[in-house]
Amino acid sequence: MVDRAGALAERVWQRYDRRERLIRYAVLLATMMLVYWAVRDIDIFWPWVWDAPNQISSLGARMWPPDPSRLAAIVNAMLETVHIATLATLLTIFVALPVSYIAAQNTTPNRACLWLGRFILVSSRSVNTIIWALLFVAIFGPGVLAGILAIMCRSVGFIGKLMGEAIEEIDRRPVEAMQATGASKAKVIAYAVVPQVMPAFFAIVILRWDINIRESTVLGLVGAGGIGVILQGSIDTFAWPTVATILLSIIVLVLIGEAITSLLRRRVI
Amino acid sequence: MLEISKLVKRYGHDEAVLKGLDLVVEDNSVVAIVGASGAGKSTMLRCINRLVEPSSGSIRLNGNELVNLRGAALRRARRKIGMVFQGFNLIDRLTVMENVLAGRLGYVSLYQAISRRYPQADIERAFQLMERVGIAQYANKRADELSGGERQRVGVVRALMQEPELLLADEPTASLDPRTSEQIMMLLQSLASELSLPVLINIHNVAQAKTYTERIVGLRHGKMIFDGKPAEFDKDALDAIYGGIEAPDETVSDPQATEQQTDKQHADKPRQRDKGLDEVKHDQA
Amino acid sequence: MTRPESGAAARLWRKPPFIANPVLRYGLWLVLAVYLVWALGSLPFNWERIAEGLPRAARIFGGGFPPSFERAELMLTGFKESFQIAILATLLGVLLSIPFAVMAARNIAPMPVYLLGRAVIIISRSFHPVIVAILFVAAVGFGPLAGILTLTLYSIGFVGKLLAEEIEEIDWGQVEAMRATGAGFLATLFYAVFPQILPRQVGLSMYQLDSNLRASAVVGIVGAGGIGGTLMNAFGRYDYDFAFAILLIIIAVILISEGISGWVRKKIW
Structure with missing residues (x-):
């Protein structure tokens, strides 16, 4: 079929020129070699891989149905999680603003x-x-x-960097x-x-609060x-139905967090 | 009285923008500075209040040398020199009143500035000046809600709040439509005589310069090549200043185009930010 | 300062408050104060243990400096595994994200498929990779396999979401043109949709590779392979000089990979 097409058409149409094609092949080849190396070299016991779907679905089966008996403790731990994220975000502001001030090229002393x-x-x-x-x-x-200190230490970089960029992007003329x-x-x-x-500040802090909620779920x-903490304890004791409840409540928490942030974003900015 | 002598400004090692400028402005006079883009008009104005550092020369306002001032002394000198800008340079997110009161920043303490607790006399003066130019009803509106002409009035009032001994206006009408720019020029002219202020106006529009000022100074390539009464400013002077560079009349329509462009850039900015944030959000890894 | 002689009542001016309604304004401050008291009061701080912190910090940092690079081989193995996890997870994740993105794009997917696609993306984005990792470790055992599965899911969530948004914003005229030629669903997808999202997809893949490399350093902490495990062990054995050495290398690797990924994305876009 290719032969016939070649015989029929004398004009050759090619999508890329020679140099582009060479680069494309080189990148493709390099990627393939990298992947080949990764697959061959990685320390995986392959029979386990083929067994993985079974294992995962059996874990899923053990989780069902979720066990709500420890719901009260879970809700308490959830509140603690939210407190950690919120307090850490509030405290971060006081550290991040001075840092962003000295890290922005146009305001640094x-x-x-x-x-x-x-x-x-x-x-x-x-x-x-x-x-x-x-x-x-x-x-x-x-x-x-x-937990609070850990979230703070990571958030300072995030809020500080974005605020620094916001300061660098301001209109020079009012200055x-x-x-x-x-x-x-x-x-x-x-x-x-x-x-x-100001607007960038609110947007960044709200965004980081949303991220911090997710981050603080793993601190324990x-x-x-x-x-x-409860999640780890339940996994260690193989209390899979409780684990399922915790996972569901994390989804709920994250969705609530997103709803609040999008509400705040609309109201404040 | 403003006395400039042998003013030189050079950026880096390039050719000087101002090549030994001499100019004396008596009190109570309105001077137009005309010249093509890049002739050094804006640099000269900014050398006077030291937003641009002069390379050499002397600038004296009422006998006080401005060129060597530093720190607090410089700020005290600046508060006696009002400036009106081409792009208004208002703080968009603050109210008109806050923008106007910002003209007092050189006088009030930092606490007063941040808490917006200005002396009653300042507030009274702000209202009087705003009434004088017809923007008092907008006092609590945000500055970016106003039209171009109104915004420039805010800019003028802000400069007058400084109780200046000299008013600098850098292309004050270039971002406005022809009608509004006439009004602003008229305003500057009448304010100058009411407050007996010397006013220096950089301006592209030669017709307006001739109508609203008492003296025209022409710059070309950083040198003064014309200085005289509007009546003396004839075809030859025009050719000497603009000849072979660009027709001055074309520049009248030009600024609006540039303003639209900057507006567009501003509109684009928030979108880019959003995308940036979305990407960084992922940094949670 | 006031001038009583100024005839008529002196005109006052106050900065209009940010929130006009005074009840709401002071209410918000009250809410903040109450929240802080509640949050700080309800969080269990173990002050005795915290008081020991400073001498402990001195011991940790004292033990950590200078960082020890003696067991470089162990470190190398850990980093190699992290790289392999990141590469394979990015490849799988980016490939799998395409079908999920198509499923989660409102303009080309039918309603039930759309809901399914969205659900997968929301769920995989709700969980921090470390939580997913701990579940996969429980299902398929310790090692890089759990890491790859985790980061694949993580990539699907992120790339899938952004790609779906990109598909929703495509120029619909091209799709109509393809339909007008009588092309089927897949042909339309390949000719009218994919070319429009390809540049974004390539950029996102680079971003994701960088991101997965960062994440692969932490999923190891819960046993999903890579340098994180080595770090966790060093910490557990109070081997602080080795731990700090690993940390320094992690920072260096992250900075380099961020630089490379940023450079490539700039080249492509």
């Missing part, structure tokens, strides 16, 4: 502060919440304080106008910078408080 700010943001963002939690549990012992009135730096910030970044797995 000097280069040393700029690099200090950037260093804080990068180190905060590169370490995952649960790793922060691991560290704080080791220091302060299991409990909600470790110039305020300088022309003879206002000091603090006044220029209060009048020309703060009003401009390393002992840092919240619903994760």
Whole structure:
């Protein structure tokens, strides 16, 4: 069939030119080799893979029906989870704003502060919440304080980075106008910078609160408080129906969180 | 009295934008500065209140040298120099009254500024000036709800709130439609005589310059090449200033196009932000 | 400051409050105060244990510095596994996200299919990958298989959601044009829908690879393979110098991968 087509048409139509094709093949080849290496080298016992669907469905079967007998304890732990996320988000604001101020190129007092700010943001963002939690549990012992600090440490980077970008994106012209009135730096910030970044600030904090709710559901797995503690306990004791209840309540919590954030976003911004 | 002598401004190692400018402005006079884009008009104005650092030369306002001022002394000098901007430079998300009171920032304490507790005299003055230019009814509206002409009136009132000894206007009408820009020019002219203020106006529109000012200064390539009464500003002077660069009359319609463009850029911005956020949201990993 | 002589009653001006209704305004402050008291009062803080925190922190950081890179081999094995998990999970996740995205796009999927697609995406987005990982570990045992399954699900949730939104925003005229030529559903999909979402999909894949690499470092904490397990063990054995070494490398790897992924996305878009 290909032969016939070739004989019929003398003009050859090709989608990509030679160089593009070479790049495409090279990228494809590199990807295939990478995947081949990953599949061959990875430490997986393959018969288990073929058995995995069975195992997963049997776990699912053991979970059904969800057991609501510990609902009261679960709801309490859920509230604790929400408290951790909310308190941590509130506290983060006080840390993140100064950091974003010194990490934004147009407001930073000097280069040393700029690099200090950037260093804080990068180190905060590169370490995952649960790793922060691991560290704080080791220091302060299991409990909600470790959880709050872990969420804070991760959120500072998030809120600080986005606020820093918001500050860098402001309209320069009102700043110039305020300088022309003879206002000091603090006044220029209060009048020309703060009003401009207000909407971004609310959006970022609300967004991070939503994320923090999800993050705080896992803190308990390393002992840092919240619903994760009960989840870990139920899994350890093979109380699968309780696990199912917890999972369902997490879905409910996350959906409620999303509803609240979208409501806030509409009302405030 | 404003005395500028041998003013030079050079950005980096490029050719100087201002090449030794001399200018004396008596009290109580309105001076138009005309010239093509890039002639150095805006740089000159900004050198006076030091939004741009002059490279060398001297600028004296009522006998006080401005060029060497630093920190608090500079801010005290700035509060005596009002400035009106081409793009209004209002703080969009604040009310008209807050924008107007911002003209007092050089006088009030930081606490007063942040808590918006301005002295009663300032508030009274703000209302009087706003009534004078016809925007008092908008006091508690947000600045971005106003039309272009109204916004520029806010800009003018803000500058006058500083109780300035000199008013600088950088293309104050370039972002406005022809009718409104006439009104603003008239306003500046009459305010100058009421308050006996020297006013420097950068302006593209030569016809307006001739109608509303008492003296025209022409700049080209950072040098003054014309200085005289509007009546003396003839075809030759026009050619000397704009010749071979661009027709001044074309520039009248030009600014609106640029304003629309900037508006559009602003409208695009929030969308980009949203996308950015969506991506970062994923950072929870 | 006030000028009593100014004839008529002095005109007052107050900044109009952010929230006009005074009841609501002060009510919100009250709500915030009550919430803080409630949250802080109900959270179980173990102050005695927390008080031990500072000496412990000193011991941990003292033990952690300088970080020890002696057991580099163990670290290398862990990172290699993390990479493999990330690569395979991204590949599977991105491929599987396409059918789910089509299912979850309101404009091309019939109602029941749409609801199913949305449900899958919502559920996989509700759970933090660590929770999913712990379930998969329970179902298929410790090791990278659980990690791959976790991150595949995670990728489906994220890429699927954004891709579905992208499909909902496509230029519908192209679809109509294809239908007008008499093309079937799949042909329409391939000619009118996929070309429009492809650039976004490539960018998202790069983003997801970066994201999965970050996540693969933490799913190991609950036993799903990769460097996280090594880190957890080091922490558990109070081997802080090794733990800090792992942390530093994780930060470095994340920064590098973020840089590469950002560069590639900029090139493509």
